[in-house]
Amino acid sequence: MVEENNLQSNLAFRPLTPTGKGLGDVTAQPVVAAVAEQGWNLLREDISLPVAVLSERRVQHNLQWMKSFIDSYGLKLAPHGKTTMSPALFHRQLAQGAWGITLATAPQVQAAYHFGVRRVILANQLVGRANMSIISRLLQDPGFECYVIVDSVANVQQLGEFFAQAGQRLNLLLELGVSGGRTGVRDAAACDALLAAIAAYPHSLALAGIEVYEGVLGDDATIRAFLRRAVHTLIALDAQGQLTASKAILTGAGSAWFDLVAEEWAGVTLARPLDIILRPGCYLTHDVGIYKAAETRIHASNPIARAMHSSLLPALQLWAYVQSLPEPGLAILGLGKRDAAFDAGLPVPALHFRPQDHAHTGTAAPVAAPADWTLTRMMDQHAFMQVPVDADLQVGDMLALDISHPCLTFDKWRQLLVVDDNYTVIDAVETFF
Amino acid sequence: MVEENNLQSNLAFRPLTPTGKGLGDVTAQPVVAAVAEQGWNLLREDISLPVAVLSERRVQHNLQWMKSFIDSYGLKLAPHGKTTMSPALFHRQLAQGAWGITLATAPQVQAAYHFGVRRVILANQLVGRANMSIISRLLQDPGFECYVIVDSVANVQQLGEFFAQAGQRLNLLLELGVSGGRTGVRDAAACDALLAAIAAYPHSLALAGIEVYEGVLGDDATIRAFLRRAVHTLIALDAQGQLTASKAILTGAGSAWFDLVAEEWAGVTLARPLDIILRPGCYLTHDVGIYKAAETRIHASNPIARAMHSSLLPALQLWAYVQSLPEPGLAILGLGKRDAAFDAGLPVPALHFRPQDHAHTGTAAPVAAPADWTLTRMMDQHAFMQVPVDADLQVGDMLALDISHPCLTFDKWRQLLVVDDNYTVIDAVETFF
Numbered sequence: 001m002v003e004e005n006n007l008q009s010n011l012a013f014r015p016l017t018p019t020g021k022g023l024g025d026v027t028a029q030p031v032v033a034a035v036a037e038q039g040w041n042l043l044r045e046d047i048s049l050p051v052a053v054l055s056e057r058r059v060q061h062n063l064q065w066m067k068s069f070i071d072s073y074g075l076k077l078a079p080h081g082k083t084t085m086s087p088a089l090f091h092r093q094l095a096q097g098a099w100g101i102t103l104a105t106a107p108q109v110q111a112a113y114h115f116g117v118r119r120v121i122l123a124n125q126l127v128g129r130a131n132m133s134i135i136s137r138l139l140q141d142p143g144f145e146c147y148v149i150v151d152s153v154a155n156v157q158q159l160g161e162f163f164a165q166a167g168q169r170l171n172l173l174l175e176l177g178v179s180g181g182r183t184g185v186r187d188a189a190a191c192d193a194l195l196a197a198i199a200a201y202p203h204s205l206a207l208a209g210i211e212v213y214e215g216v217l218g219d220d221a222t223i224r225a226f227l228r229r230a231v232h233t234l235i236a237l238d239a240q241g242q243l244t245a246s247k248a249i250l251t252g253a254g255s256a257w258f259d260l261v262a263e264e265w266a267g268v269t270l271a272r273p274l275d276i277i278l279r280p281g282c283y284l285t286h287d288v289g290i291y292k293a294a295e296t297r298i299h300a301s302n303p304i305a306r307a308m309h310s311s312l313l314p315a316l317q318l319w320a321y322v323q324s325l326p327e328p329g330l331a332i333l334g335l336g337k338r339d340a341a342f343d344a345g346l347p348v349p350a351l352h353f354r355p356q357d358h359a360h361t362g363t364a365a366p367v368a369a370p371a372d373w374t375l376t377r378m379m380d381q382h383a384f385m386q387v388p389v390d391a392d393l394q395v396g397d398m399l400a401l402d403i404s405h406p407c408l409t410f411d412k413w414r415q416l417l418v419v420d421d422n423y424t425v426i427d428a429v430e431t432f433f
Numbered sequence: 434m435v436e437e438n439n440l441q442s443n444l445a446f447r448p449l450t451p452t453g454k455g456l457g458d459v460t461a462q463p464v465v466a467a468v469a470e471q472g473w474n475l476l477r478e479d480i481s482l483p484v485a486v487l488s489e490r491r492v493q494h495n496l497q498w499m500k501s502f503i504d505s506y507g508l509k510l511a512p513h514g515k516t517t518m519s520p521a522l523f524h525r526q527l528a529q530g531a532w533g534i535t536l537a538t539a540p541q542v543q544a545a546y547h548f549g550v551r552r553v554i555l556a557n558q559l560v561g562r563a564n565m566s567i568i569s570r571l572l573q574d575p576g577f578e579c580y581v582i583v584d585s586v587a588n589v590q591q592l593g594e595f596f597a598q599a600g601q602r603l604n605l606l607l608e609l610g611v612s613g614g615r616t617g618v619r620d621a622a623a624c625d626a627l628l629a630a631i632a633a634y635p636h637s638l639a640l641a642g643i644e645v646y647e648g649v650l651g652d653d654a655t656i657r658a659f660l661r662r663a664v665h666t667l668i669a670l671d672a673q674g675q676l677t678a679s680k681a682i683l684t685g686a687g688s689a690w691f692d693l694v695a696e697e698w699a700g701v702t703l704a705r706p707l708d709i710i711l712r713p714g715c716y717l718t719h720d721v722g723i724y725k726a727a728e729t730r731i732h733a734s735n736p737i738a739r740a741m742h743s744s745l746l747p748a749l750q751l752w753a754y755v756q757s758l759p760e761p762g763l764a765i766l767g768l769g770k771r772d773a774a775f776d777a778g779l780p781v782p783a784l785h786f787r788p789q790d791h792a793h794t795g796t797a798a799p800v801a802a803p804a805d806w807t808l809t810r811m812m813d814q815h816a817f818m819q820v821p822v823d824a825d826l827q828v829g830d831m832l833a834l835d836i837s838h839p840c841l842t843f844d845k846w847r848q849l850l851v852v853d854d855n856y857t858v859i860d861a862v863e864t865f866f
Contacts, residue, residue, distance in 0.1 A: 019544035019865045024563060027570065045562035048540055082771070082813060104814040105767070107481055111452035124814065125756040127767060127829055129478035129788070133458060151757050154828040158790070182815055183757040183765050323558040324584050324616040332616050334538070334560060338515070338844055338866065343770065355562070357591070380515060380840050381537040381557065382615060395587040396560055407813050411771055412844065414866070432452045433771065433847070 022051030035428045042423035045355050050320040050335040052413045058315035063096045066283045072304045073266040078102045080281030083407045087115030088429040102279040106131035111432040113138050122148040132162045151175040153197040160201030171245045173211035181216040208245035210234045215254035227264040238270045248274045255282035256294040259302040285316035289345040289404020322397040328389040336381040341408035346375040347401035354397050455484030468861045475856035478788050483753040483768040485846045491748035496529045499716045505737045506699040511535045513714025516840045520548035521862040535712040539564035544865040546571050555581040565595045584608040584617050586630040593634030604678045606644035614649040641678035643667045648687035660697040671703045681707045688715035689727040692735040718749035722778040722837020755830040761822040769814040774841035779808040780834035787830050
């Protein structure tokens with residue numbers, strides 16, 4: 001615990017990079033812990049735009065919302081860290097009671113471990129000598145707990161040989177999949193073959209339970225059937241004595257269907273202790289696109305979510321300048337594919353603000369951007385915003401944009417600034433993609 | 434020059450990050466200059482996949498190809514640095530005679546300056562107090578030369594006021610644009626208004642010439658007409674005594690139409706010295722998508738390119754493992770939207786390799802991937818590769834994938850490895866997005 005605290009504080013004492021984007025004046029290389037002392041305010045134009053900012057209030061709200069939801073069902077949370085790859089945010093999730101952090105690749109696990117995360121689900125197959133070596137090195141720390149996914153005999157044999165040579169025992173989760181889906185064993189025969197392969201390496205492999213990713217499916221009934229198949233399989237494995245790890249685990253849930261997973265799995269028990277772990281990642285920042293759509297569905301159908309009388313809030317915004325008004329009805333913003341996700345809908349203008357200039361013609365506070373201001377296209381470093389020909393816009397005006405798909409926005413930023421409700425910068429979080 | 438060499442060598446002595454992806458064992462944190470000594474070989478599985486690798490031979494070929502092309506026309510080159518944001522590659526471009534580096538944002542200019550680049554075109558509007566402050570700080574170095582783009586009276590006034598207060602003089606390029614295009618003044622009236630605004634700040638603004646980005650247009654004749662408009666405008670500005678900077682500049686050319694720019698502008702002269710500067714960025718790594726298509730057109734029509742008897746070569750590949758073969762005809766690769774561009778075509782399987790295992794069933798060298806192995810979809814961390822049901826594929830096999838749109842691939846990687854023809858790692862380059 002002492003060590004973990006040290007690693008957390010390492011994050012606070014890393015300097016902001018003098019080569020970064022979306023920052024204030026970093027020529028003095030302030031450390032993260034000193035960011036609040038810089039007195040940077042977004043609306044006072046202290047920050048280079050484009051910038052990605054997190055609302056402290058909204059992030060905190062989302063952390064508590066998900067904790068309440070998970071606690072209501074008596075489940076555990078291992079948020080998917082691939083979304084943010086921000087250990088500072090991982091530690092906030094852990095401080096809110098998260099069981100551990102989920103990650104997608106061996107290097108991601110290594111980055112999380114480097115900054116003090118000690119319990120991890122690698123929700124992916126671990127393939128290749130160098131990737132296995134990374135996990136093996138981390139497992140030299142007896143305080144490090146890691147579960148990886150398997151879905152093929154070949155991979156089980158590769159892992160069995162490698163970890164036998166390393167003199168280590170690797171915890172596995174058997175991944176169930178669906179026809180036409182992504183990874184995961186499709187049927188009972190494949191499952192039995194996999195179990196036999198695992199059983200051939202009793203000293204180097206230990207089976208802890210079942211993993212699914214229901215997000216490849218698209219409707220309620222099919223997802224529930226898949227989730228029940230996972231429960232039945234887990235119970236059968238337990239009955240057959242196939243669960244050889246010290247812990248039993250059942251895990252699923254992306255960011256879109258975690259409500260169904262909670263409903264289906266709450267109350268599932270084995271004769272032995274069982275951790276039922278949900279893995280949503282995008283709840284932390286939410287969005288106004290794919291995950292807002294998911295939440296609308298959740299609130300319409302899930303009684304716990306409805307009883308909470310609050311929703312997840314979009315907590316990640318991008319700010320950009322109007323850099324050109326080249327012809328009526330068109331504003332070019334200084335923001336592009338290098339700054340924001342564009343694969344699940346373009347960013348959506350949310351707020352409009354005119355900074356104070358020497359003639360004091362600025363606005364006092366940001367106002368809602370009119371609904372007919374719409375991004376129609378993004379290039380690498382530019383966004384095309386269609387507006388009415390009489391729109392009140394000037395070069396140098398600032399726009400806040402909500403986003404869809406936080407994952408692909410986070411990975412464009414090495415540092416994000418955390419702001420209070422006055423857009424004063426109170427913290428920064430680094431990413432490690 | 435001493436300072437520049439020091440800054441270059443700083444790059445060589447930065448340690449590889451212990452939290453990075455696509456690297457070998459970095460627990461000892463080798464510096465970039467020591468990467469070759471690690472003895473890492475991609476085919477021996479020393480590297481964590483997915484990885485982004487640059488072929489040293491092909492990068493060198495592309496550098497020389499573009500130098501020959503530009504030299505043949507008697508033009509100058511300021512490669513767009515936004516593509517790679519890799520100062521190590523900028524210095525190779527400068528060492529091959531590049532006039533300077535083009536960049537898209539003030540923080541990009543700052544990053545390039547930080548690592549020794551001293552002549553820059555900021556091929557974008559400079560908007561906002563913090564962005565102007567960045568450029569102003571860099572201009573305190575009398576050895577730093579920078580040109581920024583303007584296309585509006587409002588922006589000119591903002592720049593004029595800011596740099597007057599700073600007691601500095603900023604070099605401008607007037608951007609011409611086309612109706613329905615991106616930034617840039619559309620007509621003569623807007624151009625005249627802009628010139629009048631610039632002339633109002635004789636002590637803080639200096640006009641150096643004309644900038645265009647012809648890449649928003651899509652056909653030969655329209656592009657040539659636009660390029661001629663740029664020449665006529667430049668000649669008129671010179672005749673009117675509007676070019677108040679110490680240098681005269683005419684600049685254009687993205688990565689797709691640089692041949693037309695060269696053809697149209699070669700031989701353009703003023704009574705005073707004129708630098709005609711082309712700004713392609715993607716030639717360095719090329720691709721097998723949008724820029725391969727452009728090059729096919731160039732080779733069909735440009736006499737210099739034809740006479741060179743060689744083409745740009747795709748120099749950037751991603752390698753990934755087959756991590757699951759869940760059903761016949763489908764392979765899941767450990768590679769996704771977090772690793773590769775997907776906006777201009779998905780990555781294309783190029784090579785197939787089976788590593789040696791304990792049973793020595795591996796292949797001796799990579800072979801061409803069959804043409805019917807095709808990526809059909811990418812998720813954040815997975816790619817779906819459709820293959821014939823009898824494809825010879827195993828979990829743990831390695832695929833090399835060619836890419837389309839290098840820009841959006843580079844920005845997924847903080848470090849790329851440079852390999853020789855045997856896939857031995859001989860260098861690494863960092864990116865600073």
